[in-house]
Amino acid sequence: MKNLFVFILLGVIFTSNSCKKHDTSFNDIPAAKSTFDNSNYGIYKGVFVGSSGIIIIDVNNGNTISATLKIDGTTYNFTTTQTISQNQSTTINFTNGNNSFTFTVYANGSNPTITNLDIDGHPNAAILVVKETSTVLVKCFEGSYNGDDDGTFNAVIYGNIIKAIVRSSYDDIYYANGTVNNNQISASGTVNTGAEFHGTLNGNSFSGTWNNTDYDYHGNWSGSRTY
Numbered sequence: 001m002k003n004l005f006v007f008i009l010l011g012v013i014f015t016s017n018s019c020k021k022h023d024t025s026f027n028d029i030p031a032a033k034s035t036f037d038n039s040n041y042g043i044y045k046g047v048f049v050g051s052s053g054i055i056i057i058d059v060n061n062g063n064t065i066s067a068t069l070k071i072d073g074t075t076y077n078f079t080t081t082q083t084i085s086q087n088q089s090t091t092i093n094f095t096n097g098n099n100s101f102t103f104t105v106y107a108n109g110s111n112p113t114i115t116n117l118d119i120d121g122h123p124n125a126a127i128l129v130v131k132e133t134s135t136v137l138v139k140c141f142e143g144s145y146n147g148d149d150d151g152t153f154n155a156v157i158y159g160n161i162i163k164a165i166v167r168s169s170y171d172d173i174y175y176a177n178g179t180v181n182n183n184q185i186s187a188s189g190t191v192n193t194g195a196e197f198h199g200t201l202n203g204n205s206f207s208g209t210w211n212n213t214d215y216d217y218h219g220n221w222s223g224s225r226t227y
Helices: 002-010
Strands: 040-048 050-060 065-071 074-079 090-096 099-105 113-118 128-132 141-146 151-158 161-168 173-181 184-189 197-200 204-212 217-225
Touching: 040 074, 040 090, 040 141, 040 151, 040 161, 050 099, 050 141, 050 151, 065 090, 065 099, 074 099, 099 128, 113 128, 128 161, 141 204, 151 217, 173 197
Parallel strands: none
Antiparallel strands: 040 050, 040 128, 050 065, 065 074, 074 090, 090 099, 099 113, 141 151, 141 217, 151 161, 161 173, 173 184, 184 197, 197 204, 204 217
């Protein structure tokens, strides 16, 4: 039953961490510079699972290479001693004491990926990251889901796209993709199990229901923007 429950998560969307208090004032102007919209340079934003958090990576957008990871109210500032070139495929090793991860991205800024993630006290963690452009702001959301299974569901929304990273109560990690049109959220998971989620985006929060008709599993989700 474990895998069935986990796959359903891909049809679930952000359930809120209702016990957390988040900043409700956000900068809605992209930090990314237009010069780097199609470059490896620029701003990358994402979400963390295992516990829950967000990440911002600056690759020479502000003449520096740095990363900030915020997990449950704790901030980790990452640095690197590497130098990189513009418009080149890039691999950067970031460190913060015993904490570390590897960031890779193509020359045009596509396919940003984080691997080799090692954060003290957060085993089996993972990060989903995307590139921000000067015309499309990336918003980070943290949430969870409940019902026939439960866990963490964190996501980024940019334009009319949702990308989410799921960590189930069994510590398995999966990814989901979807759309936002006229504040209506709908998507299906990347695992072909019939799982779906639907809901409404209302300002900096959203909520809805999920279901998997193949196995008659269902539940609720909600979440809020945290960056």
